[in-house]
Amino acid sequence: MASVSEILIAFFIVCGGLFGLVGSFGLIKLRESMQRLHGPTKATTLGIGCVLIASMLYALLVKDTVSFHELLITLFLFLTAPITANFVAKTYIIRNIKEDDLPGSQSEYGWSVYDDPPPTKGE
Amino acid sequence: MITAALLFAFACFGVGLLMCLWRMLVGTDSADRILALDTMVINVIALLVLYGILKGTAIYFEAAMLVAMVGFVSTVAYCRFVLRGDIIE
Amino acid sequence: MISRLIPHPLLSITLTLVWLGLVNKVTPGNLLLGAIFGLVVPMITAPYWPDQPTLRRPLVVVRYILVALSDIVVANVQVALMIAFKPNANFKSRWITVPLELTSPEAITVLAGTITMTPGTLSAMLSADASSILVHCLHTEDPEGEVANIKQRYERPLKEIFE
Secondary structure, three states: OOOHHHHHHHHHHHHHHHHHHHHHHHHHHOOOHHHHHHHHHHHHHHHHHHHHHHHHHHHHHHOOOOOOOHHHHHHHHHHHHHHHHHHHHHHHHHHHOOHHHOOOOOOOOOEOOOOOOOHHHOO | OHHHHHHHHHHHHHHHHHHHHHHHHHOOOHHHHHHHHHHHHHHHHHHHHHHHHHHOOOHHHHHHHHHHHHHHHHHHHHHHHHHHOOOOO | OHHHHOOOHHHHHHHHHHHHHHHOOOOHHHHHHHHHHHHHHHHHHHHHOOOOOOOOOHHHHHHHHHHHHHHHHHHHHHHHHHHHHOOHHHOOOEEEEEEOOOOOHHHHHHHHHHHHHOOOEEEEEEEOOOOEEEEEEOOOOOHHHHHHHHHHHHHHHHHHHHO
């Protein structure tokens, strides 16, 4: 009964589920907040990518229609995941980490959370 | 076969949601809670897409898209609130 | 004249494609509507986009995207295996500083995004004068190797593309 296309779609769905599960599992397993940030930004994004690929394949192979608006969600998530991670990291750093605990910035100005930018390049 | 795979994935993302919920309740820091909320949003998007496959309709994509956008904006707003104590300056 | 009418050609093309993606059907009518959006939206929002990023060498762009995508998949599998099976005590997480040669804001944004999406690294912060970037590694034995890898693999093509 199971054709190649069904196996392919099922494979992507299962992959997506596993990646999503591992990403969320990282949240409760890892000990430090900064480590926890790694799980959701990577595993979960790929998990959702797999699910969306499966959805596109399902429309293409099973329902015989072309569907590509899944690409929009994938693109949107790939663009926003780093921004979210960056914001959460900054939130964590500003509340919990002292400047001395971080490595130096190797320039005359410190990290942007603690130090003001040079006056000429003001934004 | 696809239905079985879908049920498996539902279970995965459902358990993932529970894990995020636990992290959100335990926390230890606001950043953790924000991160847990963001992960919950991503899991919900995946659940919506999977439900769309199960029902064979494209209607849930608009919902998933909207959840993705609103989730991103809310995460940024939370972070900004914690960072600056204010959202709109 | 052309530059007044189409201030951002790339943005126009992207908007048209996004519109086609939203309606999920390619018909002449949708294409026309998308093209109208692609023309009107950049014109209206032109004051908010004062300078235009220049993209050189489209081949390098394509290669960069392919390298980044394959790295993302490999990295995700690695990180997932690490999270699932590695005991917590074995994680050697640490901060590293990557000095930047890039100067344009767009290039730095793309680099930061790529670092976050690829193997076990996460960009957290820029220095105040944007001359170096703070990266958190989930697990690394060799910090200098990571820095060299980032500079060689991602920064160099970006420098070719944007500068």
